[in-house]
Amino acid sequence: MRNLTRNVWICLGLIMFPLTTFGQQKSNFTYMPAQELLLVGKATTEGEYFHRVDTAKYCTMPPAVKKLFTNSAGLAISFTTNSPVIKAKWTVPDNYQLPNLTRLAQKGLDLYIKRDGKWQFAGVGMPGGVTTERVIVDNMGTEEKECLLYLPLYDELKSLEIGVSSDAHIHKGENPFKEKIVVYGSSILQGASASRPGMAYPARLSRSSGYNFINLGLSGNGKMEKEVAGMLADIDADAFILDCIPNPSPKEITERAVDFVMTLREKHPDTPIIIIQTLIRETGNFNQKARENVKQQNEAIAEQVEVLRKKGVKNLYFIKEDRFLGTDHEGTIDGTHPNDLGFDRMLKKYKPAISKILKIKFRD
């Protein structure tokens, strides 16, 4: 036990060193509940503040889907401050830490500040236990700063307060992102396995375009159920992107894709709908069955897109797998979920494809 304690202490002490050296706690802080600032990245204003979807309203969705929509993936708090230091105090559940995601991505925070017209990384809120209080960034100037604090990707945020120096102010920010591009999909969309919340791919698309890419990723559960289509159809979306093909079986794709799209089309007669094939999983690099399954998923969705086109569905676009993760097989953490390198490569393919369809300009 003494050894264990010492080990924990050493590990914590060493790897956390940069967090503490420049993150001295100051005595006088004003804390502001996130509810008094602006929440961005949410499809509607309904439901629990930190939930992505009002799961009480859409109570017929599958239980796993409802549970996952309580995760705050893709949500961020917009505020402005002139404080030289920014702190956060937040609470998450006491649950299991996923083995293929950092605790920071699952339960932590990261802050971006706008400089020279670009959103730039400023610091992280490294999660401790259930409730954590942490300096996110310190020793800044006292100029007015536009801030965007990303929330945990794979957990239900229970509360969040943002702290600034008592002699500084903190105000509700504006939504820096226009329109609503609703992205529905799998764990990869939800953020597995980005290293921190702001590195999930819809967040990166938003920051580099100024458009609001809304993260409706559902770990393992982007399976195109009818009830989920109904919920999506209620959103006043400017475009839909369906990046869910990693999750349903080839049979489920064949059975559900047409109904799913037609349900959206009923309430959105002209809205662009983009369907993306699944990335080729590196689990299939040597595992022949895994490789074959992905091939069948991609063939199944290609066939259903053809069916939809033959039915005369307009403004339907299809992005085919195009070595999204590169060719060296190093773009995933576990064969399935991209690491930040894989996401970067994926975005180099997604951006021009989405840009061409939606006439959106992305920064590199």
Add this chain to the structure above:
Amino acid sequence: MRNLTRNVWICLGLIMFPLTTFGQQKSNFTYMPAQELLLVGKATTEGEYFHRVDTAKYCTMPPAVKKLFTNSAGLAISFTTNSPVIKAKWTVPDNYQLPNLTRLAQKGLDLYIKRDGKWQFAGVGMPGGVTTERVIVDNMGTEEKECLLYLPLYDELKSLEIGVSSDAHIHKGENPFKEKIVVYGSSILQGASASRPGMAYPARLSRSSGYNFINLGLSGNGKMEKEVAGMLADIDADAFILDCIPNPSPKEITERAVDFVMTLREKHPDTPIIIIQTLIRETGNFNQKARENVKQQNEAIAEQVEVLRKKGVKNLYFIKEDRFLGTDHEGTIDGTHPNDLGFDRMLKKYKPAISKILKIKFRD
């Protein structure tokens, strides 16, 4: 409690889905202890099998350094097999999971198999509790395969057995990497925050060159102590790379760098010694003090390199910081430790610089 349990179950079930779908356990397996196969990536054959350095022999090194050398960062097991499935059973301590590293990187395994002359990702051993038994890859052909299984980056591996089908064989492999390029440094070298063990940067350098880059990274403790220099000097190295500047203070660099290099030089009169400046940390993107500290570290080492050159030390090389992490500030997990994207950018700078000095060819 019921909610918590359900949450754990859902999280585990969903994100682990790809691990179980194609990884069914077979009934008949033969397990081989790693000790009967070939351990690669170790500087010498002394000491505990899975420790990087014989800490009993070098008992005067600082306690934190000795503790960290028990971590198996950079070590791998080389073996050959014709089995269509490869399993592993391994034991790690019941200690703290770091918040800015995945459990997979800290306590897990990843497997590479040689194909078309290149080491390619084949699967992971996702860590569970203290002892884990897991299929790494399944459904392969029965051709003979050269395999390299990377060990946990940030933990002391207690035991490891590799399992293959009972009707297949498993043999000790060869060391695929030639010479010994000893790399001494910080947490970044040890592997924080690569997504999995094989993505630590010395492992990537080895696979892409065929040379043996030995990982002597010490989380927070690459501080150039005299006793550590003595240990390094005992290694029959073909080159030394000192990538430790993130850890010592500017004052420590000024006090220790010359003695550290001279201790190596005494026993290695002609061996190339390469010193690398620290990457510019993203913690300093807005934190002015953090930025200033890194600047002072890099100025201090540049001055000491100059002192060494004036003393007439030959075969001493200096790689200056050159936007190792790129310019968009997205290359770290926490402002200090590169994510896989940051490591990839760093290697694009390291490879040509090392190549020029050591006349080593790297694949892209």
